[in-house]
Amino acid sequence: MNYPQFIQDQITAIQQQVGRGRAINAVSGGVDSSVVTALAHRALGSQLKTIFVENALMREGEPQRVAGIFAKLGIPVEIIDARAAFLGALKGLTDPEQKRQAITDTFYRDVFVSEVKRSGAKFLFHGTILTDIEETVAGIKRQHNILTQLGINTEEAYGYQVVEPLKTLRKDGVREVGRLLGLPDDVVRRIPFPGPALAARIVGEVTEARLTTVRAATAIVEEELAGTGAFQYLAVLLNDYATGIRNGKREFGQIIVVRCIDSVDAREATVRELSWDTLHRLTRRITSIPGVNRCLYDLTPKPPATVEYV
Amino acid sequence: MNYPQFIQDQITAIQQQVGRGRAINAVSGGVDSSVVTALAHRALGSQLKTIFVENALMREGEPQRVAGIFAKLGIPVEIIDARAAFLGALKGLTDPEQKRQAITDTFYRDVFVSEVKRSGAKFLFHGTILTDIEETVAGIKRQHNILTQLGINTEEAYGYQVVEPLKTLRKDGVREVGRLLGLPDDVVRRIPFPGPALAARIVGEVTEARLTTVRAATAIVEEELAGTGAFQYLAVLLNDYATGIRNGKREFGQIIVVRCIDSVDAREATVRELSWDTLHRLTRRITSIPGVNRCLYDLTPKPPATVEYV
Numbered sequence: 340m341n342y343p344q345f346i347q348d349q350i351t352a353i354q355q356q357v358g359r360g361r362a363i364n365a366v367s368g369g370v371d372s373s374v375v376t377a378l379a380h381r382a383l384g385s386q387l388k389t390i391f392v393e394n395a396l397m398r399e400g401e402p403q404r405v406a407g408i409f410a411k412l413g414i415p416v417e418i419i420d421a422r423a424a425f426l427g428a429l430k431g432l433t434d435p436e437q438k439r440q441a442i443t444d445t446f447y448r449d450v451f452v453s454e455v456k457r458s459g460a461k462f463l464f465h466g467t468i469l470t471d472i473e474e475t476v477a478g479i480k481r482q483h484n485i486l487t488q489l490g491i492n493t494e495e496a497y498g499y500q501v502v503e504p505l506k507t508l509r510k511d512g513v514r515e516v517g518r519l520l521g522l523p524d525d526v527v528r529r530i531p532f533p534g535p536a537l538a539a540r541i542v543g544e545v546t547e548a549r550l551t552t553v554r555a556a557t558a559i560v561e562e563e564l565a566g567t568g569a570f571q572y573l574a575v576l577l578n579d580y581a582t583g584i585r586n587g588k589r590e591f592g593q594i595i596v597v598r599c600i601d602s603v604d605a606r607e608a609t610v611r612e613l614s615w616d617t618l619h620r621l622t623r624r625i626t627s628i629p630g631v632n633r634c635l636y637d638l639t640p641k642p643p644a645t646v647e648y649v
Numbered sequence: 650m651n652y653p654q655f656i657q658d659q660i661t662a663i664q665q666q667v668g669r670g671r672a673i674n675a676v677s678g679g680v681d682s683s684v685v686t687a688l689a690h691r692a693l694g695s696q697l698k699t700i701f702v703e704n705a706l707m708r709e710g711e712p713q714r715v716a717g718i719f720a721k722l723g724i725p726v727e728i729i730d731a732r733a734a735f736l737g738a739l740k741g742l743t744d745p746e747q748k749r750q751a752i753t754d755t756f757y758r759d760v761f762v763s764e765v766k767r768s769g770a771k772f773l774f775h776g777t778i779l780t781d782i783e784e785t786v787a788g789i790k791r792q793h794n795i796l797t798q799l800g801i802n803t804e805e806a807y808g809y810q811v812v813e814p815l816k817t818l819r820k821d822g823v824r825e826v827g828r829l830l831g832l833p834d835d836v837v838r839r840i841p842f843p844g845p846a847l848a849a850r851i852v853g854e855v856t857e858a859r860l861t862t863v864r865a866a867t868a869i870v871e872e873e874l875a876g877t878g879a880f881q882y883l884a885v886l887l888n889d890y891a892t893g894i895r896n897g898k899r900e901f902g903q904i905i906v907v908r909c910i911d912s913v914d915a916r917e918a919t920v921r922e923l924s925w926d927t928l929h930r931l932t933r934r935i936t937s938i939p940g941v942n943r944c945l946y947d948l949t950p951k952p953p954a955t956v957e958y959v
Contacts, residue, residue, distance in 0.1 A: 435892065435901075477897050477898070542889045542890075542891070543889070577887065577889050578888070578889050579852045579853070579887050579888050579889050579958075580852075581852070581954065581955075581958040581959075582745065582954075582955045582957060582958060582959065583949075583952065583953045583954045583955055584951065584952040584953060584954075584955060585952070585953060587787050588787065589955075591745075592953070592954075596945060597948075610929075610932075612925045615922045618948050619920075619948070621948070622920075622948040622949055622950075626949060626953050626954075632949065632953040632954055633947065633949045633954050634947075634948045634949050635906060635945040635946060635947050635948060635949075636945060636946045636948055637943065637944075637945050638907075638928050638929070638931070638932040638944045638945060638946055639893075639932055639936060639942070639943045639944050639945075640932075641894065642893065642894040642895070643893045643894060643895060643902070643936050643942040644891065644892075644893045644894075644902075644936075644942055644943050645891075645892045645893055645894060645899075647892060648889075648891040648892060649891075649892065
């Protein structure tokens with residue numbers, strides 16, 4: 340694909356669709372939403388408002404990190420603190436579908452709609468890519484940002500039109516477009532991170548205590564595996580407990596799963612054959628997290644597993 | 650330690666304690682109970698009755714295999730079919746302590762007591778080893794066969810005296826004694842297997858369907874890892890489910906954990922650094938078990954983890 344031409348065509352299309360209207364988008368710091376932010380801002384300038392929703396499910400220091408990156412590119416990002424709304428909506432839920440639905444509903448109905456109203460925007464930009472659409476249509480993925488593909492009229496339901504300029508690209512194409520738009524390497528080459536964020540990395544109920552545990556494990560995994568160049572690496576907190584020994588006494592401890600995969604576009608994935616040095620170091624650090632006494636490595640390719648657990 | 654002398658001393662002690670009385674023991678096919686069977690039979694001959702309790706929690710073909718091995722040594726083993734009693738007692742239980750207690754109670758109160766009565770035995774031989782006692786006293790292990798150490802009067806509670814001739818040995822010593830008693834290599838060098846059998850390999854409820862799943866995974870792991878010479882290798886079925894893809898559709902699948910450790914005596918253990926060829930082959934075979942779509946490798950040494958999960 341001729342990516343410079345793709346960018347030019349999309350800018351023209353966006354300008355025609357939006358006209359002199361106002362647009363809004365939410366950036367999560369992931370590759371897709373960062374690239375759509377840069378692309379829509381190139382097309383619309385100050386007609387675009389970009390927000391970052393702090394949902395309590397983010398990695399350590401994420402809101403400030405993301406806002407800082409875009410500030411350097413001259414793109415203002417407003418941080419919306421919605422932590423209490425998300426934690427309240429997730430309370431008591433253990434079913435994966437209900438958890439995702441609670442996050443989607445809180446995001447759109449509670450947080451986003453009021454931001455859209457406040458901004459007066461009629462156009463919402465989404466970082467949907469081709470793989471999202473294929474997997475949602477196939478019933479593999481329950482992606483929250485492809486409402487129109489599922490036949491939901493967003494103008495009726497939420498009061499805005501959804502614009503998805505990346506929906507013909509796969510991950511590698513998105514990265515190329517991001518590079519051409521001047522996004523820094525640590526954004527463009529950032530490993531994928533799911534929409535429901537750390538909630539997708541917790542099997543069972545999402546609580547502040549469990550978020551703290553999986554956030555600590557995520558930081559360790561990202562630090563130890565950043566140098567591998569793998570497509571994606573992550574930590575998952577299981578709901579099961581296992582027996583262990585702490586200070587000479589039997590205890591039930593929590594279980595962290597480490598996953599590290601290679602993939603071109605997330606449709607299929609193979610497991611990275613990490614060195615035993617790395618695996619042992621990960622285990623030592625992860626079992627030092629309070630309450631965690633097991634570290635497992637996920638050996639399963641996609642298919643038959645997905646990348647995430649929830 | 651002088652093991653031939655140890656054996657002679659134990660035989661003398663056993664003969665003095667039992668006199669002309671009758672004794673009984675249950676053999677599970679593991680190293681400890683097999684060695685105590687051979688030792689007690691050497692001391693008591695036909696005064697000893699040995700039973701194998703088929704509790705529905707065994708590996709494939711285990712009762713026939715064990716009875717066959719001892720038949721060749723001239724030691725008769727009677728198989729007691731108690732599957733319904735164990736499955737009934739485990740129904741609905743998910744707490745590890747309650748599960749172990751249900752197995753202990755079913756074994757002693759329901760099955761064993763009637764066998765003891767039927768046999769007229771006043772002496773029960775147990776394969777307790779030193780590590781069991783240390784870990785139970787330390788609160789790490791809840792071992793069912795060290796009742797006397799816990800201050801339970803078995804003569805009052807169950808009507809027999811417990812005899813534990815291996816209680817001063819660790820695993821390596823038990824193997825040596827077994828060899829000297831003429832037990833075949835595939836018994837003496839058999840990897841350890843827990844008292845609660847496959848129930849210790851199931852996190853959550855123990856049902857026939859879940860036993861079938863973990864039994865299939867156990868067979869694969871034992872087949873693939875027998876050649877490693879590792880101290881112990883096992884498969885665990887978790888209670889959590891994870892998302893996966895089957896025939897192009899999203900599904901929730903079960904998770905099998907593979908564990909393979911090196912150890913001298915089970916007090917401490919390190920994780921075996923299996924080859925990636927082996928890990929990939931295990932994963933392919935395990936994710937072919939109906940309902941299973943994840944295979945994880947446990948990276949955790951003991952401590953902080955134990956060998957088992959339940």
